[in-house]
Amino acid sequence: MNREGLRAALLEAGAAAVGFATAGPVSEDEDLRLRGWLASEHHAGMAWMERHADLRRNLDNVLPGTKTVISLAFPYAPERERPSDLPYLSRYAYGTDYHEAIRSLLTVVLEQTNISSSCRICIDSAPVSERFWAIRAGIGYRGDNGALIVPGIGPEVFLAEILTTIEFEPDSPSNAECLHCGACRRACPTGALQPDSTIDCRRCISYLTIEHSGPWTDPDAIAAMHTVAGRNSLLGCDRCVTACPLRNDTSSPYTWNPPLPAMLALTPSDIPAQQSEFKRRFAHTALLRPGLQNLLRNIANLDLRSK
Ligand code: SF4
Ligand code: SF4
Incomplete structure (x- = not known):
């Protein structure tokens, strides 16, 4: 399976952006950001974030022999809103649980392309620094709101990763910045x-x-x-x-x-x-x-x- 064939299949399945990054340790900046966040106790009751901090540095802890991270973004801006007189329900929760929905989509693609035995799908399910890898894979950049911003779509995206032991040529990392508009x-x-x-x-x-x-x-x-x-x-x-x-609902139909x-x-x-x-x-x-x-x-x- 070549890189562009796999990218096309993943886009066809519903991803709005697909990028490839060469696996390796996370950068010192990323590690320091996580350490600082944990030291400030801003992770609140998520003790597992602390326990998994070391694991996040190295993808071999998630899939031994990982060569490539395939980073994916799935838009979730809904076409219909809940009435404003109802108590607020986050927009990400309107459809089927996205962990299940995305895993099903990706499983089908990996099976159809015959590479599932060399891959592990991660959707909030493993210690992977998802925004770091998304930026490295070139699918977006970090907003001041902490979210990944995908060009043309904005910050309303779910992130998923496919770790694979197959070596793919990497995309260029993103070096864009958000508007810092406040x-x-x-x-x-x-x-x-x-x-x-x-x-x-x-x-x-x-x-x-x-x-x-x-x-x-x-x-x-x-x-x-x-x-x-x-x-x-x-x-x-x-x-x-x-x-x-930078949010652009019109470019990101929630069809998947x-x-x-x-x-x-x-x-x-x-x-x-x-x-x-x-x-x-x-x-x-x-x-x-x-x-x-x-x-x-x-x-x-x-x-x-x-x-
Ligand atoms: S950080 Fe975002 S989600 Fe959390 S309270 Fe502020 S606006 Fe709401
Ligand atoms: S563009 Fe403005 S609103 Fe969007 S993340 Fe950056 S500072 Fe925040």
Whole structure:
């Protein structure tokens, strides 16, 4: 399989950008950025980020003998929005759980191209510095909002990687920069965006409503979840990406994973109190990530007076 044939197959499957990078250690800058973020405790309760920090330096820890990283971006800007009078549900959660959807697409391509035995698919599932590799593979550059910005599409993209023991000629890394316009910082209701484009998760509504487990006890977390934006979040917060002027929904149709009608109209009363019913009704959606108890915590925090 040659590089351009594989790229064409991946684009055909729904990726909006596909780039190839030669595997190797992550740069010192990238390593320092991660170390600084961890030292500042901005990873909040994600202790696994700390445990996996050393593993991220070397792709051989994920797939021994990795020669190439194939970095992919899948746009997720939805064609239809939820009504604004419903509690906020992050736009990434409108369709089928993207981990499942993207893995299925990529699995088919790797099987059709007969290279699956030399590859490992990573979608938030392995210690890989995904933005570093995406920049190295030339598919985008880092925004001040911490997201990868794909030229012509913007920051609303899911990232995935295929690590492979096959050697492919690399693409040129991206050396572009975002506009540094400050719109993302101004849009963030909690001051979570840091000067080095990282996020202080202790005060990020996205982290606090999706990844954080149990009650919010940290004073920064409580303050963030008591903002108007925090009180309106059923799941997630996209303000730092939707504010970005580099966002271009029209160029990124969400055809590979269309919105589910049930998610577009989801209200707190649609969340059942029974675990078994919750799992049945929301199988294959992003709601399973926080789980029922944490969703009920988010619902209890909603300001429903004006809904
Ligand atoms: S997701 Fe929301 S709270 Fe988190 S950094 Fe972006 S704008 Fe701020
Ligand atoms: S909003 Fe402006 S500063 Fe923030 S990522 Fe987009 S272009 Fe960069």
